[in-house]
Amino acid sequence: MTTYNAPLKDMQFVLNDVLQLSKYSNLPSFSEASEDVVEAILEEGAKMTSNVLHPLNQVGDKEGCTRHPDGSVTTPTGFKEAYEIYKQGGWQGLSFDPDYGGQGLPYVLAVAVSEMVSAANMAFGMYGGLARGAADAIHAHGTDEQKQKYLPNMIAGEWGGTMNLTEPHCGTDLGLLRTKAVPNGDGSYKISGTKIFISAGEHDLTDNIIHLVLARIEGAPEGVKGISLFIVPKFLINEDGSNGERNGVSCGSIEEKMGIHGNATCVLNYDEATGYLLGEENKGLRAMFTMMNEARLGVGMQGMAISEVAYQNGAAYAKDRLQGRALTGPEAPEKPADPIIVHPDVRRMLMDQRAFTEGARAWMYWSALYGDLHKHAEDETTRQKADDYMGLMTPILKSYLTEKGYWHATNAQQILGGHGYISEWGMEQFVRDARIAMIYEGANGIQALDLVGRKLMKDGGRAWQTYFAEIDQFISDNQGDEELKPFLDGLEKAKAQTLEATQWFGANAMTNFNNAGASSMDYLSLFALTCLAYSWAMMAKAAIAKKDSGDDFYKNKLITGRYFLDRMLPDTGMHLEKIKAGADTMMALPEEAF
Amino acid sequence: MTTYNAPLKDMQFVLNDVLQLSKYSNLPSFSEASEDVVEAILEEGAKMTSNVLHPLNQVGDKEGCTRHPDGSVTTPTGFKEAYEIYKQGGWQGLSFDPDYGGQGLPYVLAVAVSEMVSAANMAFGMYGGLARGAADAIHAHGTDEQKQKYLPNMIAGEWGGTMNLTEPHCGTDLGLLRTKAVPNGDGSYKISGTKIFISAGEHDLTDNIIHLVLARIEGAPEGVKGISLFIVPKFLINEDGSNGERNGVSCGSIEEKMGIHGNATCVLNYDEATGYLLGEENKGLRAMFTMMNEARLGVGMQGMAISEVAYQNGAAYAKDRLQGRALTGPEAPEKPADPIIVHPDVRRMLMDQRAFTEGARAWMYWSALYGDLHKHAEDETTRQKADDYMGLMTPILKSYLTEKGYWHATNAQQILGGHGYISEWGMEQFVRDARIAMIYEGANGIQALDLVGRKLMKDGGRAWQTYFAEIDQFISDNQGDEELKPFLDGLEKAKAQTLEATQWFGANAMTNFNNAGASSMDYLSLFALTCLAYSWAMMAKAAIAKKDSGDDFYKNKLITGRYFLDRMLPDTGMHLEKIKAGADTMMALPEEAF
Structure with missing residues (x-):
């Protein structure tokens, strides 16, 4: 539907x-x-x-x-x-x-x-x-x-692949993981253990599935320093590259869950399955993170993408459904009622979705371009900057886009009223599907901690300092354009507030680490709004350059951008105020009071 | 589970x-x-x-x-x-x-x-x-x-009851409804039409179900002025009060929906069913609203109640699940990891839920007490005030408590990480169940419009003026208590901002009704935060009075209240800023741009 x-x-x-x-x-x-x-x-x-x-x-x-x-x-x-x-x-x-x-x-x-x-x-x-x-x-x-052995078939889509991190007793805290790897003596290992929540863990789309599995080699150090990464194919690969013997990995069950029903979320049992070390011994987490960072951007994208499709269907309903009259007088007097898109509160929900999705798209693509520049830029400075930016943006994109994506999907569902709650209309599925993106690939709270605990401080704060300097440069380069001015003003204010919050961490988080944790999520949101404001400023500039083309697309882009400034950017001050509240009341209750 | x-x-x-x-x-x-x-x-x-x-x-x-x-x-x-x-x-x-x-x-x-x-x-x-x-x-x-005929059995729980408003082509805009009532000549009517989304419309819990049905008597005026309310029992009632012949109402189907699966949401087909006029001809909407107002408070309560049960289960998991270590050093060094309640961002979600739920409970009970005073108070002034307050608070409670209830249920689910997404853990059900409360009994946007378009202006604004005067009085009566001061300050600021927003409507909504609609939801949220601030101030006062009792309950209440001031009340300024943005950018895009 x-x-x-x-x-x-x-x-x-x-x-x-x-x-x-x-x-x-x-x-x-x-x-x-x-x-x-x-x-x-x-x-x-x-x-x-x-x-x-x-x-x-x-x-x-x-x-x-x-x-x-x-x-x-x-x-x-x-x-x-x-x-x-x-x-x-x-x-x-x-x-x-x-x-x-x-x-x-x-x-x-x-x-x-x-x-x-x-x-x-x-x-x-x-x-x-x-x-x-x-x-x-x-x-x-x-x-x-x-x-040579795995990539051609994986790239061709002939073979699937998975990432196996979580076990029943450990998700975030991988130091606790128990899956074991015992050397076979021939360079391969016997992998035994249980992994849960394995997306696409077993299915009938491909002839083989290449599982990447975190496990602990016998005798390895405890904690995260003793974790290695293994390639465990569902079918072992013959010398000629064809699929051979079935390996000792099997799907014990698939989860009944809130959404993404079309994807099999598996419990995978490894019973002396043959695995091959990928990368260095005991450095499995680092190797897995290669995969995780890109996966996190992909998850952020899911949040934005669901917001887009939900918006499209919400907007179509709003133009079609006749109910009530515009507050300012009938707009379709020949019909029994006006389409509900005439109602400001319906517009509010649609414009929220639109201003978010368009801004998030520009921000996400901008970040992805740095993924390319990190690999291919000719000068080391650009490659360095690109790496810094990707590291900085990954947790923010993952968390903010999934949280808002879910929220905007919920609002798109709201536009349909009662029909939004009924399965056949499809809107409630968007909400249920979008929900997982806030959880997997590192729950959003973990992203916020990654941001304030790791990414901000890395290399003395080089990443955010470079980013803020780029924003300053953009603002100063574009002075004098009256139409762009509100975008530059909004961006400048948001950036200044984010800088103030960053300095607050500098002053307060070192003396009490809980202050960093307590304000991490509000900080992430504040930073995200600055990124969106920068994206909107860049889009506004591009739209202004083309607005005499006669195509209303550019005029509409500017309207949507001004809506962002009016109705979304004001969140920055609220986040800053909450950030400065710190950890005191948050941590004051004794555990038994909960 | x-x-x-x-x-x-x-x-x-x-x-x-x-x-x-x-x-x-x-x-x-x-x-x-x-x-x-x-x-x-x-x-x-x-x-x-x-x-x-x-x-x-x-x-x-x-x-x-x-x-x-x-x-x-x-x-x-x-x-x-x-x-x-x-x-x-x-x-x-x-x-x-x-x-x-x-x-x-x-x-x-x-x-x-x-x-x-x-x-x-x-x-x-x-x-x-x-x-x-x-x-x-x-x-x-x-x-x-x-x-005499219906109430004793309904009150005893022997018979069920429903409210039938929605039809396939009309929900919010009841003026469009088509269900027909044709006089039988004996005072009864033949009711024919299709009603959808009828909660508890058909079931096996009671021997009879008394449907209240909005329909249009043949020849009645068009629009809302031609709607009457009818009693349509599933089984006609015999002279002796026993159930008689089956009436012409039947369940055509039940909806597959996002949640509240335990309640049958029915399509009810009325095929010349015998109905009896309830109240006056063509005044059915007024009669139905007696039912709707109480139902709206009940729905607001659902939002708060789901937030409470979700909180309880989120908190239990947070105390049980071992994962990672406190940022400030291990708190349970004898265990493989600390319970996740040591992490500030987990605390943030729990404290948000708690500060909301406790504040909302006080506000809801306070409002319900005015329901009693409206009926039973000895003086007309109090009865009047109670009626004013109930009218004013109903849309705010319904909308704000269901929106935040859903949001807090979502956050409680988040605490469980991946397990929160798995059905057997039960957390995702809370989210799905809570979702309907934002939609039914008048979608939340309709509540916001009811507030700014009707309740604010009614009787020259007497209701909100009385309420604000009560708050002023409370603040002035309680000056001098240092422990209460932050609560009074927070309340005073929130009230002042709400007053400023109310005056903004006075100045801007009359010249452009879309300004009222555009800012209605932010205004409702701002007003709600003032109500919560007042509730917290009253609770703080009561807790301070008992805090030397030796029971930590009162101390913890004050901590939770200060968390509300630190971390939730800052939303007021953001809402005020958005309110003042008005309708311009919200309504500027042409319909075809969506």
């Missing part, structure tokens, strides 16, 4: 007008990514996601995945056929290293495509997304032999 | 120490409600809700209701037996008129019990809640004969 149409014009506006990808055509990846090629790829992606993936979204939710007595798992009706189309289209390897069969296109373009996939069918998209994450980790940490 | 224990001490604190019910013992209802009686009733209610209703909460969600080919509906396993216990306990008629078999106890006490029922099993509670609402409407608008 829901529909999805990729917002191509908005995507291209960000890629072409705001980020100006053509400026980077001297860099590897980008040389092939002319405006025409990008347009063609996005259009193909739009067709696939609208016509193939989205029609299965509600089917997937309703049917869910089925585990059979032999431990095999079938995905919902249609998923297998859709996966074939996805695979044949080469979508899985869009930005991957051509040495292993990828197309070597920019990461930022792959991120735009992943937006479409997540919006159209989040549960489906996770199968490919996790395999891509696993391939990235193998690419970064594998031996040449491992890369 | 979840548990619920009614927070008796908190409830009694509000009833005895804050509201001081004993002061009202000269009034009807209250004369029987001594502190001992209240305590005994609450303790019994706590037992029933913890031991009988809550254990069925997850069962109800998992099984849902079943419609059979003959149109009959069975409730989930155990609901029928539980309903018998509920009925035998006399819970349905707690505050109802003794002339019809009620116990005539204060409404505020019934509201406290309804908190327990909604927290323990919201879907179950709706069966009794809707019957009570229907009984209230018959009590207020029925003839003596109608009251």
